[in-house]
Amino acid sequence: MLKAGTAEMRRRALIAAALREISERGSLDVTVAQIAGRAGVSPALAHHYFGDKDGLIHATMRHLLAEFRAVVIEGLRRAATPRARIDAILRGSFGPEQFHRATVSAWLTFYALAQSSERAGRLLRLYHRRLHSNLVHALKPLVPAGEATRIADNLGAFIDGVYLREALRGRLASPAAIGAIETYLDLELRRH
Amino acid sequence: MLKAGTAEMRRRALIAAALREISERGSLDVTVAQIAGRAGVSPALAHHYFGDKDGLIHATMRHLLAEFRAVVIEGLRRAATPRARIDAILRGSFGPEQFHRATVSAWLTFYALAQSSERAGRLLRLYHRRLHSNLVHALKPLVPAGEATRIADNLGAFIDGVYLREALRGRLASPAAIGAIETYLDLELRRH
DNA sequence: CCATATTGATTGATTAGTCAATCAACGATG
DNA sequence: CATCGTTGATTGACTAATCAATCAATATGG
Secondary structure, eight states, rough: OOOOHHHHHHHHHHHHHHHHHHHHHSSOOOOHHHHHHHHOOOOOHHHHHSSSSEEEEEEHHHHHHHHHHHHHHHHHHOOSSSHHHHHHHHHTTTGGGGGGGHHHHHHHHHHHHHHOOOOHHHHHHHHHHHHHHHHHHTTTTOOOOHHHHHHHHHHHHHHHHHHHHHHHHOOOOOOHHHHHHHHHHHHHHHHH | OOOOOOOHHHHHHHHHHHHHHHHHHHOOOOOOHHHHHHHOHHHHHHHHHSSSHHHHHHHHHHHHHHHHHHHHHHHHHHHSSHHHHHHHHHHHHHHHHGGGGHHHHHHHHHHHHHHHOOOOOOOOHHHHHHHHHHHHHHTTTTSTTHHHHHHHHHHHHHHHHHHHHHTTTOOOOOOOHHHHHHHHHHHHHHHH
């Protein structure tokens, strides 16, 4: 009525509201009306900006991925050695931001969604590719040729597995979580 | 109409139908009517036997867990050495049964569900406890005291992480998947 | 004839998505 | 500078569809 936000503002507000709503319900099973209500606008406006519900959910996922990516990139920028690069990736994966209730809910449901939604699947593969490529890049100077991709695959799976378990506990990741992965990495590096 | 099945028969048939339906849709988002229709009965009958939809879904989950457990127990029974016990657990976790479309859908959604449903969460924790306990038992003779639980934790997370990635590829687990975990185990064992 | 299986019909609630109408901002035009 | 028109934001009211759950009625077998 009185105030008209810009398109970008409203999109951001709706995505933030979606996250808050997801956080509260603990699942992606939220209605457009709930999200819109929380953002202080009508449900129709959400459709105006995102086309349909899937568009809004998808945009929320992309927001989370972008946030994660930004944290990792910033960490990598500061890393001086290959080993520090790996640590940066680990710190990004297990930082407190990744354990907010909404983030956890979104990630877990995201995995489930990836099977039935082509769109979600593509986004998830993108995350996997990026993680893999970052790890390979950091590993290349540390291990013989050919080993980097194998170890990166294992690290990726290990990270996801540990995240899964930590996330399900509903608290921030314990330091032991990162420690376990680093111990594995040390074992691999010591072989060469 | 004409024939009346026993309660147990009907329950089994409905659970089987639920799995087939989940398999086709790739998610737990199936309606009672779809499941009942596939089982050749009316939706009302599903409510008669399972109380509500949640009851039916939960029973389906329990069925999958029981199936998994049976495979592992059978494998453990045949295992002569501690190392063979671990291999049996791995073969159970990555056997072809675990990669049917319906099983994968159920597991992934199950993880997501565990956050918002107390019932699902309890079931998932039960799976975790059993896996952990089996692994610890197999590891005890192989490593110094105190190490068994740490390594079991890591193996559990690694298994889940690898399963996640293999499952998302939509095929049976590659032999390399089990191989990666065994390599990690070898590294840990060689330390002692 | 009793218990249980089974269903058809129905309801009540929820929800995504649509649409026409209103409102505010802003620039162009005479 | 006043006016008008265009554009985009915004909403309320509505629709159409879906679905879980209920229940009374019927069938069946022991």
